[in-house]
Amino acid sequence: MPIKVLSEEVASKIAAGEVVERPASVVKELVENSIDAGAREIKVEVRQGGRRLMRVIDDGMGIPADEVELAFARHSTSKIASVDDLSSISTLGFRGEALASVAAVSQVTVVTKAAEGDVGTLLRLEGGKVTHRQKKGCPQGTVVTVENLFYNVPARLKFLRSEATERKHINSLVYRYGMAYPQLRFSLLNDGRLTFQSLGSGELYDVLIKVYGLEVAQQMLEVRRLRRAFGVSAQSNAQSSRPRSEDFGEPSGRASGRGLSRAVRAPEADDPLTGSGHRLKPGTSELELVDVYGYISPPSLHRANRSYLTFFVNGRWVQDRMLSYAVSEAYHTLLPTGRHPIVVLRLELDPSQVDINVHPTKREIRFLDSNAVFAAVQKAVRRTLVDQAPIPRMMGRPLQWPAPDVERRRKLVEVGSQAKAAGIEAPSAYEFPEPAKLPPLRVLGQMAQTYIIAEGPEGMYLVDQHAAHERVLYERLMAERAKMAVASQALLEPLTIELPFQPGIAGGESLEFLNHLGFDIEPFGGDTYLVRAVPAMLAKGDIGQAIVEIVDELTEGGTVEVGKERALISLVCHSAVRAGQTLSMEEMRDLIRQLEETAMPRTCPHGRPTMVHLSAEQLAREFGRR
Ligand code: ADP
Numbered sequence: 001m002p003i004k005v006l007s008e009e010v011a012s013k014i015a016a017g018e019v020v021e022r023p024a025s026v027v028k029e030l031v032e033n034s035i036d037a038g039a040r041e042i043k044v045e046v047r048q049g050g051r052r053l054m055r056v057i058d059d060g061m062g063i064p065a066d067e068v069e070l071a072f073a074r075h076s077t078s079k080i081a082s083v084d085d086l087s088s089i090s091t092l093g094f095r096g097e098a099l100a101s102v103a104a105v106s107q108v109t110v111v112t113k114a115a116e117g118d119v120g121t122l123l124r125l126e127g128g129k130v131t132h133r134q135k136k137g138c139p140q141g142t143v144v145t146v147e148n149l150f151y152n153v154p155a156r157l158k159f160l161r162s163e164a165t166e167r168k169h170i171n172s173l174v175y176r177y178g179m180a181y182p183q184l185r186f187s188l189l190n191d192g193r194l195t196f197q198s199l200g201s202g203e204l205y206d207v208l209i210k211v212y213g214l215e216v217a218q219q220m221l222e223v224r225r226l227r228r229a230f231g232v233s234a235q236s237n238a239q240s241s242r243p244r245s246e247d248f249g250e251p252s253g254r255a256s257g258r259g260l261s262r263a264v265r266a267p268e269a270d271d272p273l274t275g276s277g278h279r280l281k282p283g284t285s286e287l288e289l290v291d292v293y294g295y296i297s298p299p300s301l302h303r304a305n306r307s308y309l310t311f312f313v314n315g316r317w318v319q320d321r322m323l324s325y326a327v328s329e330a331y332h333t334l335l336p337t338g339r340h341p342i343v344v345l346r347l348e349l350d351p352s353q354v355d356i357n358v359h360p361t362k363r364e365i366r367f368l369d370s371n372a373v374f375a376a377v378q379k380a381v382r383r384t385l386v387d388q389a390p391i392p393r394m395m396g397r398p399l400q401w402p403a404p405d406v407e408r409r410r411k412l413v414e415v416g417s418q419a420k421a422a423g424i425e426a427p428s429a430y431e432f433p434e435p436a437k438l439p440p441l442r443v444l445g446q447m448a449q450t451y452i453i454a455e456g457p458e459g460m461y462l463v464d465q466h467a468a469h470e471r472v473l474y475e476r477l478m479a480e481r482a483k484m485a486v487a488s489q490a491l492l493e494p495l496t497i498e499l500p501f502q503p504g505i506a507g508g509e510s511l512e513f514l515n516h517l518g519f520d521i522e523p524f525g526g527d528t529y530l531v532r533a534v535p536a537m538l539a540k541g542d543i544g545q546a547i548v549e550i551v552d553e554l555t556e557g558g559t560v561e562v563g564k565e566r567a568l569i570s571l572v573c574h575s576a577v578r579a580g581q582t583l584s585m586e587e588m589r590d591l592i593r594q595l596e597e598t599a600m601p602r603t604c605p606h607g608r609p610t611m612v613h614l615s616a617e618q619l620a621r622e623f624g625r626r
């Protein structure tokens with residue numbers, strides 16, 4: 001499609017606002033243009049954190065000589081033409097204002113050549129006005145150089161952060177696009193130094209290594225696409241031209257001519273799962289709506305802030321609270337409080353299911369059915385954690401799980417694109433690793449009245465008796481609550497407790513919550529309450545102390561739901577066997593058996609590990625047998 005100025009009607013429907021906030025936003029717009037142009041290789045050069053210069057070089061389709069000026073006009077785009085196009089955008093850009101906005105506040109030079117033209121064009125603009133134009137011999141593709149950003153807007157210049165901060169923003173942006181498009185070769189030069197380069201192998205895993213390092217990448221768990229795994233029928237998958245799972249974001253087929261580039265793939269029109277690109281029928285499950293795949297960290301690997309959560313929706317990097325929340329929910333009780341996982345997830349859904357036209361820089365989007373998207377993300381992450389999370393190892397680095405997968409990845413790293421070129425197929429998504437249930441454990445004894453020593457096929461395990469029991473009780477409590485049947489035990493003598501400074505407790509809801517948990521507590525005047533019954537699991541614990549702490553958690557602040565969750569965990573904590581308690585062999589065997597039956601045997605509800613593992617191999621090494 002040639003570049004055209006959008007009609008007033010279309011232009012007015014595009015979310016208005018400032019596109020250029022800082023150097024990184026310029027790099028973002030330029031990189032998106034290169035991706036939309038079907039580039040295979042994208043080089044980003046930055047000087048002085050982008051304040052001095054930003055340059056993006058691509059080998060995409062280029063701009064024809066007679067359209068170059070038009071590209072810099074406001075609301076000029078080759079990507080959409082009508083209002084209808086707004087509802088099914090398959091490119092990253094569509095607003096037709098990035099180049100105009102960037103040019104207005106900087107000095108821009110573009111050198112470009114389209115496939116069909118034999119000679120390229122050089123155009124220079126200052127503050128949005130063309131100052132120079134000439135023919136120029138150059139390879140096909142586009143080089144956009146942006147210098148002295150905000151040179152003519154001193155007020156904005158003042159608000160730029162330090163060079164280091166702006167550089168950090170640019171770095172993380174390029175990393176993100178590298179991860180979103182593993183099939184493209186990205187490189188990033190900071191003041192002449194190559195600071196990042198992706199292989200363009202098509203494997204997200206290869207890019208993870210470059211972004212987070214081998215150490216972290218090796219521990220990451222792969223979230224596989226379910227749609228393919230359970231994939232309706234293998235046959236229909238083979239027939240439709242959906243990408244294979246290893247094609248994480250398949251190459252944006254270089255569009256012939258200047259049609260819509262297909263940087264962001266829309267589901268095929270004959271896709272048996274989504275129908276022909278129409279709205280979903282009621283009752284369609286989230287699985288059919290959205291594909292979720294990528295990599296997530298195991299519970300043993302976490303960070304202090306949320307900046308390690310990365311989401312791409314149809315190839316677009318988005319910052320979305322709902323998606324972050326879905327992930328935190330999936331890690332719920334698996335991570336220590338205040339810690340966050342490392343997550344790189346790609347979501348693919350029919351473009352008609354997403355509204356990307358809600359934010360000027362397009363980083364926020366709206367889902368038509370956000371509940372379904374939430375559920376799909378949460379389930380995909382949870383499933384991966386349940387199936388694959390490893391038991392921490394006693395020494396050295398954490399156990400990598402599953403072993404065969406690590407082997408496959410190592411091969412891919414070594415061989416990289418050569419393997420692809422040679423047609424070596426990565427294992428298909430059908431080869432799921434066995435769900436990582438606990439191995440059968442034989443109890444040998446107790447240590448320090450705190451740890452259960454057990455033997456399994458893979459060596460020795462030390463189980464924290466308190467943490468393990470907490471996990472067992474937590475899952476039991478959740479199951480009982482779901483059935484509205486928490487086991488309760490009446491006290492022989494009612495107990496009176498004082499709960500001063502707890503105005504919330506008598507306020508009905510808290511008391512009701514506790515009474516649903518198996519307590520029978522009633523106000524007894526003033527700060528005093530009468531306890532007639534307690535949850536059966538707590539019957540042998542220090543009831544008075546437990547109630548005080550549970551009520552504390554319940555009323556401490558945060559949302560009601562968070563308070564309830566903390567209260568549940570506190571109840572479980574007070575009910576579980578303590579460290580320092582002697583257990584008989586029978587009791588220990590019982591506990592291990594119950595732990596084996598839980599869904600998440602490896603962590604307690606606080607997110608601490610329930611066990612550590614010393615492998616037979618490690619032991620042999622320690623004793624010099626190998
Ligand atoms: P948008 O990307 O929203 O269409 P832009 O202002 O970013 O708007 O770009 C305007 C037009 O210029 C694009 O529609 C595209 O046709 C052309 N263009 C910009 N950058 C490139 C590039 N790197 N390669 C080819 N064409 C480009």
Ligand code: MG
Pocket residue numbers: 029032033092093094096098099
């Ligand atoms: Mg653009």
